[in-house]
Amino acid sequence: MRAALLAAAVLGVASASIVAPAGAAIEQQLNPLPRGGSYVIVPDPTVGSAAIGLWFRAPGAGYDNATPGIANLAATAAAVSRLASGKSLYEFVHSIGGQLSIEVFPDIVGIGAIVPATAARRVVAAMTAAYFAPSVDENAVKIARANAAVLGVQQRYESDATLHDLLFRQIFESGPAHYPPLPPSVSQLTSITAEQVDAFAKRAFRSENAVLALTGNVDASSVSAVTDGSGSGAMDAPFDSTLAAAPGSATSTGAVDGVGLAWTGPAISDPKAATALDFVADYLFRDETGIVSRSLDRSDSDALVSGQFITLHDPGVMIVTIGGGHEKQAEERVLAALTALQQPLEKRAFDAAREAFLYHVATDTQTPQERADNLGWYTTEGNLGYAPGMGNGSYEATARELDPQYVAEVVRRYLGKPFVVDLIAAAAPQRESSP
Amino acid sequence: MIARHALFALAAFAMAASPLGAAASFAVPVPSVESSGAATIVRQPDANAALVGVAFVVHAGLDRQTLKQSGLAALVAQTVLRTPVTPRQGQSEALPLVDAVAARGGSIHFTVDPGDVRFYIEALADDAPAVLDLFRTALAAPDFSPATVRDARDSLVRQIAQSQQVALQVGLDMLNAASSQDANSGLPELGTPNSLAQFFSSDVRGFYERYYRNGGVLVSAAGRLDTLAPGALGSLANALPEGTTSPIAIHLPRLTGATHEIVAHRDVPSPWLIAQYPAPKVDSNDFGAMLVLAAFVRRTLSDIAQVPGVVSPTFASRSVGALYAYDRVPPTLVLYVNGGLNGNPSRAFATALSVVGLLGATRLQGSIEEFKAEAAGDFANDATTLETRAWLAAVFSRESSSPDFINRALAAIAATTPDDVERVARTYLGNPTIALVLPRGTNLQD
Numbered sequence: 001m002r003a004a005l006l007a008a009a010v011l012g013v014a015s016a017s018i019v020a021p022a023g024a025a026i027e028q029q030l031n032p033l034p035r036g037g038s039y040v041i042v043p044d045p046t047v048g049s050a051a052i053g054l055w056f057r058a059p060g061a062g063y064d065n066a067t068p069g070i071a072n073l074a075a076t077a078a079a080v081s082r083l084a085s086g087k088s089l090y091e092f093v094h095s096i097g098g099q100l101s102i103e104v105f106p107d108i109v110g111i112g113a114i115v116p117a118t119a120a121r122r123v124v125a126a127m128t129a130a131y132f133a134p135s136v137d138e139n140a141v142k143i144a145r146a147n148a149a150v151l152g153v154q155q156r157y158e159s160d161a162t163l164h165d166l167l168f169r170q171i172f173e174s175g176p177a178h179y180p181p182l183p184p185s186v187s188q189l190t191s192i193t194a195e196q197v198d199a200f201a202k203r204a205f206r207s208e209n210a211v212l213a214l215t216g217n218v219d220a221s222s223v224s225a226v227t228d229g230s231g232s233g234a235m236d237a238p239f240d241s242t243l244a245a246a247p248g249s250a251t252s253t254g255a256v257d258g259v260g261l262a263w264t265g266p267a268i269s270d271p272k273a274a275t276a277l278d279f280v281a282d283y284l285f286r287d288e289t290g291i292v293s294r295s296l297d298r299s300d301s302d303a304l305v306s307g308q309f310i311t312l313h314d315p316g317v318m319i320v321t322i323g324g325g326h327e328k329q330a331e332e333r334v335l336a337a338l339t340a341l342q343q344p345l346e347k348r349a350f351d352a353a354r355e356a357f358l359y360h361v362a363t364d365t366q367t368p369q370e371r372a373d374n375l376g377w378y379t380t381e382g383n384l385g386y387a388p389g390m391g392n393g394s395y396e397a398t399a400r401e402l403d404p405q406y407v408a409e410v411v412r413r414y415l416g417k418p419f420v421v422d423l424i425a426a427a428a429p430q431r432e433s434s435p
Numbered sequence: 436m437i438a439r440h441a442l443f444a445l446a447a448f449a450m451a452a453s454p455l456g457a458a459a460s461f462a463v464p465v466p467s468v469e470s471s472g473a474a475t476i477v478r479q480p481d482a483n484a485a486l487v488g489v490a491f492v493v494h495a496g497l498d499r500q501t502l503k504q505s506g507l508a509a510l511v512a513q514t515v516l517r518t519p520v521t522p523r524q525g526q527s528e529a530l531p532l533v534d535a536v537a538a539r540g541g542s543i544h545f546t547v548d549p550g551d552v553r554f555y556i557e558a559l560a561d562d563a564p565a566v567l568d569l570f571r572t573a574l575a576a577p578d579f580s581p582a583t584v585r586d587a588r589d590s591l592v593r594q595i596a597q598s599q600q601v602a603l604q605v606g607l608d609m610l611n612a613a614s615s616q617d618a619n620s621g622l623p624e625l626g627t628p629n630s631l632a633q634f635f636s637s638d639v640r641g642f643y644e645r646y647y648r649n650g651g652v653l654v655s656a657a658g659r660l661d662t663l664a665p666g667a668l669g670s671l672a673n674a675l676p677e678g679t680t681s682p683i684a685i686h687l688p689r690l691t692g693a694t695h696e697i698v699a700h701r702d703v704p705s706p707w708l709i710a711q712y713p714a715p716k717v718d719s720n721d722f723g724a725m726l727v728l729a730a731f732v733r734r735t736l737s738d739i740a741q742v743p744g745v746v747s748p749t750f751a752s753r754s755v756g757a758l759y760a761y762d763r764v765p766p767t768l769v770l771y772v773n774g775g776l777n778g779n780p781s782r783a784f785a786t787a788l789s790v791v792g793l794l795g796a797t798r799l800q801g802s803i804e805e806f807k808a809e810a811a812g813d814f815a816n817d818a819t820t821l822e823t824r825a826w827l828a829a830v831f832s833r834e835s836s837s838p839d840f841i842n843r844a845l846a847a848i849a850a851t852t853p854d855d856v857e858r859v860a861r862t863y864l865g866n867p868t869i870a871l872v873l874p875r876g877t878n879l880q881d
């Protein structure tokens with residue numbers, strides 16, 4: 001699955017899964033954009049809106065991993081810079097009744113717009129102009145810094161996002177995934193100059209490094225609105241990170257309490273194992289229906305557990321975050337549930353859970369925006385054909401191949417000793433210590 | 436300070452530039468409507484969907500309850516969901532309908548409206564025929580055994596406990612009670628734990644037998660309808676006996692005075708301030724203008740609350756909002772401020788009320804095109820899930836001659852003039868009813 005934080009972000013800059021529908025024979029292939037890069041389109045003429053996504057491979061902390069936050073600043077600055085029309089992309093999308101979202105992950109950047117269908121072509125033109133020919137000045141970077149600073153402070157009060165970043169720092173000892181897309185200190189943001197941001201934008205947001213995803217009430221003629229870009233090369237190679245030697249534990253102080261658990265999983269090149277871990281996350285942790293979620297609801301209405309397998313190029317990451325109180329008891333339930341899954345589920349229970357999983361995949365990816373996000377994410381992570389619920393239905397077919405024995409074997413293989421982060425709320429300014 | 440904010444907001448309204456000049460035209464296929472006996476069937480085929488979604492609407496809502504029956508409509512609907520059915524042929528173990536549907540790759544839930552109960556069933560396209568069969572089985576013969584009714588009641592009590600922690604829901608419940616045309620249609624959607632405790636199985640059975648009739652049933656379906664047999668949707672309505680029912684009219688004296696305030700204390704972490712105004716139905720000539728007004732108010736509130744210079748949504752900008760509930764009877768416009776996410780909720784709320792008050796009293800100048808665009812975008816972008824599409828088609832079909840919700844709403848917005856906005860503001864945005872939902876242990880002076 002793609003990182004779940006995407007679903008809620010609207011011009012929000014999130015840190016690092018999602019799933020999709022198994023529609024009838026939706027075409028799904030990459031096609032060349034007129035001036036470099038590629039596009040994929042899944043039209044649905046029965047809705048009144050269109051979703052346009054523009055995705056890039058880009059290291060969140062810069063090409064030398066020395067400037068955490070730079071991808072965030074560049075993506076935002078490009079969105080607020082004036083275009084030839086006099087309006088920025090951000091202003092333009094809002095003026096036509098749409099919403100713009102910017103999603104920054106350790107290794108990719110995704111720009112998304114959901115707009116009335118009548119405006120799709122003009123948004124394609126404006127979005128590709130803003131990113132394929134970025135013109136980032138000091139004022140735009142100033143806005144981007146302020147934006148990132150506010151979001152950074154806000155994120156301190158979101159245990160899920162905070163734990164996510166802390167766990168990734170534990171799992172990856174170096175590389176882009178070691179760094180949070182939003183740096184924790186404002187000084188890190190202000191130390192990045194406008195020139196650095198502009199240079200990063202011009203390198204990362206090249207047309208040849210992009211995939212344009214079009215869904216909803218839109219057709220391929222919108223692609224002719226792309227008038228910027230000059231690339232003839234290929235998308236950058238994936239920006240993978242270096243794994244830590246072994247799982248460990250860490251304690252951090254922050255604004256809220258929480259516990260985070262994480263395991264490294266299969267790469268996107270092993271779709272069956274990745275799908276098995278998607279199934280496990282759905283079976284145990286889906287809100288309202290997950291085995292663990294339901295048991296917690298009965299015992300303590302404040303406890304909140306979320307879990308997902310994040311499909312990445314290599315490796316993927318299973319992550320579970322716990323907040324809301326009684327975290328340690330909840331952690332015990334999570335670990336006990338995972339231990340139980342090391343043995344195969346009874347077949348009838350497994351069949352029902354798999355059917356429910358397939359339904360959840362479909363219902364979570366039915367809107368144009370969800371589909372565009374999936375197309376963009378899976379293309380940039382390296383396997384468009386595996387985008388859940390999309391296109392030829394390969395994800396659904398893979399899910400239907402799962403059986404109790406295989407899932408138990410994948411759990412035993414990947415979900416052993418976890419990386420653990422204890423987040424402790426403290427009145428004092430944020431400090432950290434790692435053993 | 437309040438006045439300055441309000442004037443600034445009005446100036447922004449007046450200065451908005453026209454962005455719609457070059458908009459291309461497009462049309463979304465119109466849902467089809469047919470009669471099936473005493474029921475109405477609305478269809479929206481979508482070959483690109485993976486799912487089938489079906490809204491089943493029956494006249495068995497709040498207005499079929501007496502004042503002593505608060506929660507009975509919900510208890511009957513929940514009893515249907517908890518009725519044991521066999522998920523697969525040949526399988527001996529029966530599961531509650533809601534679990535059986537999940538095991539077959541789907542989901543089901545219900546909503547109690549003032550006049551109706553609507554069930555929404557969604558399933559993978561290939562599983563949809565079997566899932567709808569499960570629903571039809573439970574709908575035709577709910578299990579009114581004490582065990583199932585008790586199970587249903589327990590489930591409702593848990594849902595009530597959860598909703599009582601959602602301040603906006605608490606406020607809306609109070610406001611809906613105040614604005615309802617009849618006393619019973621303003622009762623809480625799920626009842627209360629005390630009211631639910633009074634019902635026996637015989638009460639549940641009696642309500643079902645009296646009000647679950649096929650007269651006026653509306654079945655609205657969207658998605659991969661090609662996977663369903665031609666008569667599958669009509670057979671859902673035919674699961675109920677023939678007949679029509681009437682609401683129970685219970686009139687109590689309404690609150691008098693210009694502006695009303697209702698205060699409640701709940702286990703919520705922060706105070707919420709909520710204002711409700713009457714609003715037009717979807718078949719009104721005022722519908723488009725109210726959509727534009729709602730977009731304007733939403734934008735203004737967000738601008739007031741937002742952290743200056745920040746373009747991403749923040750806790751602050753999400754702490755305020757405006758909801759035009761045109762699908763509810765009677766329709767309303769609601770403004771809200773979450774005091775926990777807003778540095779000065781009183782100021783934000785007072786500013787919002789001032790802006791709305793000025794809209795009703797001031798002649799607007801300048802273009803409204805940007806707000807028309809925002810209204811169109813909000814409507815189109817919010818109508819993309821199968822559940823929303825099925826429900827909106829049902830609402831438009833019920834309220835007018837056409838279920839063409841997208842094209843009609845967009846046309847109504849496009850035709851809106853500044854004069855329309857002024858007229859609608861003056862007609863509807865006069866005296867709000869205000870709800871304050873406060874954390875326990877606090878009072879108004881806090």
